[in-house]
Amino acid sequence: MALDTIKISETLAAKWGARLGMWLEICARCGLCAKGCHFFQSDPRPEHVPAYRLKPLRQVLAAKGNISEADMAALVDTVYGTCTMCQRCTMYCPHGINIAFMVRATRALAVSVGLTPKGLASGLANALEMGNNLSITAEEYQETLDWQLEEVQEEMPEAACPVDQEGVRSMVTFHPRDIKFYPGNLYSYLKLYNAMGEDFTFTSQGWDSTNIGLFAGDDAAAGTLAGRVVAAGERLKVQRVVTAE
Amino acid sequence: MKRTLPFDVVSPMTVMAEAFREGRLKLKKHHYTEPVTFQDSCNFVRNGGNFKDARLLMGQVAGDFREMHPGGVHTYCCGSGGGHGLMSEYKKLRLATAKAKAEAIRRTGAKVVVVACHNCEDGIRDCVKEYGLDCEVHLLSNYLAEAVELGGAS
Numbered sequence: 001m002a003l004d005t006i007k008i009s010e011t012l013a014a015k016w017g018a019r020l021g022m023w024l025e026i027c028a029r030c031g032l033c034a035k036g037c038h039f040f041q042s043d044p045r046p047e048h049v050p051a052y053r054l055k056p057l058r059q060v061l062a063a064k065g066n067i068s069e070a071d072m073a074a075l076v077d078t079v080y081g082t083c084t085m086c087q088r089c090t091m092y093c094p095h096g097i098n099i100a101f102m103v104r105a106t107r108a109l110a111v112s113v114g115l116t117p118k119g120l121a122s123g124l125a126n127a128l129e130m131g132n133n134l135s136i137t138a139e140e141y142q143e144t145l146d147w148q149l150e151e152v153q154e155e156m157p158e159a160a161c162p163v164d165q166e167g168v169r170s171m172v173t174f175h176p177r178d179i180k181f182y183p184g185n186l187y188s189y190l191k192l193y194n195a196m197g198e199d200f201t202f203t204s205q206g207w208d209s210t211n212i213g214l215f216a217g218d219d220a221a222a223g224t225l226a227g228r229v230v231a232a233g234e235r236l237k238v239q240r241v242v243t244a245e
Numbered sequence: 246m247k248r249t250l251p252f253d254v255v256s257p258m259t260v261m262a263e264a265f266r267e268g269r270l271k272l273k274k275h276h277y278t279e280p281v282t283f284q285d286s287c288n289f290v291r292n293g294g295n296f297k298d299a300r301l302l303m304g305q306v307a308g309d310f311r312e313m314h315p316g317g318v319h320t321y322c323c324g325s326g327g328g329h330g331l332m333s334e335y336k337k338l339r340l341a342t343a344k345a346k347a348e349a350i351r352r353t354g355a356k357v358v359v360v361a362c363h364n365c366e367d368g369i370r371d372c373v374k375e376y377g378l379d380c381e382v383h384l385l386s387n388y389l390a391e392a393v394e395l396g397g398a399s
Contacts, residue, residue, distance in 0.1 A: 038321040042344035081335040086287040086322035100327075119331040156395065170260065171252075175363040188390035189257075195271070195393045196264035210363075215328030233252045240253040242260055245361055245386055 003072055004113050009065030011112035015105040023097045024058065027051055033099065036092035039082055050089035050099045053078055057106045072115065079106045079217075080117050107217025116216050124212040124221055131228065132208035134176035144179045145202065148186040152194065159194040165201035167237050172200050173209035173229060175244040185245075200242075206232030209244045256289050257386060258361050262298035265305065271394035275308035282313045282355035284369055285320035286362035294318075299361060299385070306392040311353040321346045323360070323368025330367045340375045343368070347376035361385040 033050035034040040040048040056075035060067055067075075085100035093099070110116060116124070127133040142163070149161040162168070172193065178185040193200050206228035213222030233241045264270035283303055289295045296317050303310050315321060324343040329335060350358055350373070358373065358380050360366045370382045 038324070038345045039338075039342040041321070042342040042346075043338075048342070080328070080332060081338060084287075084322045084324065084326035084329050086326050087291055088287070088319070088322065091291075091318065103327075117328075117332045117334055119333050120328045123331050170255075172257075177363060182384075185384060185386060188384075188386040191390045191393060192261060192270070192386060195395065196261070196269040198260065198264065198269075212328065212331070215331070230250060233250070238252050240255050243254060243256055245257045245363055245384060 003067070003069055005066045007112045008060065008067070008109050011109050012060060012065055015108055020102060020105060023095075023102060024054060024061075026095050027054060027097055028095075030094065032092050032094060033089040033097075034092075036089035038084075038086075038088070047078070048082060050083070053083050053099055053103050053106075057102055057109075060106075060109060072110070072113070075106060076110050076115050076117065079103045079110070080120075085215075104217045108219060111216060111218045116218065120212060120216045124216055124218065127208065127210075127212055127225055128221060131205070132176040132179075133210060133212055134180045136176055136179050138204065141179055141207070142204070144183055144186065148183050148190055151187055152190045156191065156194055159190060161190055162201045164204050164236065166235075168201045169199040169239045170201070170242050171203055171233050171236055171238040171240070172242045173203070173207050173232075173244055175210050176208050178244070201236060201238070203232045203236060205235075206230075209241070256293065256295060256298075256361070258289065258295060258298045258302070261386075261389060262301050265302060272302070272305045272389060273392045273394050274305060276306045276392035277357070277388075278308045279357055280309040280311055280353070280355045281307045281357040281359060282311045282350065282353040283316075284313070284323060284358055284360045284362075284365050285316050285318075286360070286365050287320065287322050287326055289361060290320055291318045299359075302385070302389060303359065306389060311355050313349050313353050315349065321349060323362075323365040324372055325364045325368030330364050340371060343372040343375060347372050347378060350378055350380065351376070355380060357381045357383060357388075359383050359385050359388050 037050050083103045087100045090098050123133045126135045145161050152159045209229050211225045213225050324339050329339050358369050373380045
């Protein structure tokens with residue numbers, strides 16, 4: 001299957017900007033960023049120097065998007081496999097180049113031709129389709145809230161678990177694993193929020209504040225996912241949204 | 246175009262630290278005695294600048310708190326950031342490159358690593374297991390919830 005190089009060029013053009021161009025231009029390949037990277041600190045290989053992660057982007061630019069499948073596979077391995085976008089290297093760069101920003105831009109090129117790594121792609125598909133990345137149903141969600149509230153009430157009889165309450169101060173969101181795999185976390189949140197007398201609510205919609213779209217480098221998906229949390233916060237007219245831990 | 250949100254976005258750490266400062270959240274002083282360290286997350290600390298809240302809370306409940314070096318804005322990634330927790334195709338490399346983090350944890354001598362981020366929870370758990378560290382890993386909320394002082398304004 002040939003790569004859709006037109007798609008790559010279009011994505012590159014959309015991502016292009018003065019900042020990105022300047023950073024590519026001024027990187028002196030001095031290697032100071034290596035000190036900042038846990039990949040390099042743990043396993044000092046040239047491919048683990050953060051500046052190396054700009055190589056695929058340069059390659060795509062030089063080829064005006066027309067790169068081979070092998071080069072594209074190498075791009076995927078470099079920008080997904082060898083960088084967690086932690087931004088530590090930026091603190092060691094004399095120019096303050098944000099390598100993570102460019103890694104994410106490069107990830108977008110892979111996304112544009114459907115080469116998002118499998119694990120990310122499937123979690124993202126779940127999130128888009130089901131409203132959370134672990135495909136938890138509305139019933140499962142509410143049942144878990146009820147169950148953990150009962151548990152907390154044994155310790156704190158007055159504890160409450162408001163859902164979709166409008167006009168409160170804080171809307172508290174989750175990572176889906178809090179519901180599916182670690183309901184004990186939910187117990188802790190309920191205990192803490194009740195103990196501190198916080199004016200809070202959970203929400204039946206837009207409660208997953210993780211964003212796999214952001215990790216994947218898929219801007220459209222990232223916007224959709226973040227937009228759901230924003231919509232929930234707006235609908236409930238809260239003063240603040242508390243992110244997942 | 247940039248959009249202004251009609252609400253603030255805050256981390257759970259900030260909410261809990263604020264409630265603690267205001268005296269709404271009562272936590273047992275030095276409830277824990279074992280040596281414990283804290284994993285500063287890239288997003289909350291390096292990018293969010295949220296260093297002090299965790300210290301305030303940990304300082305209250307932990308009798309033997311130990312800073313990790315490097316830590317704070319210089320914290321090493323847990324290894325599970327940027328989607329790495331979900332990409333099994335790169336797991337081997339992820340574990341191999343968690344060595345720097347494992348050494349940082351080992352140097353603290355801590356028996357518990359508290360994390361305030363779900364990605365970090367996985368990353369640190371894998372790191373601890375891979376490098377045979379004698380450490381438990383706990384989520385900050387769980388760690389604090391157990392130390393909540395219930396019953397009346399004490």
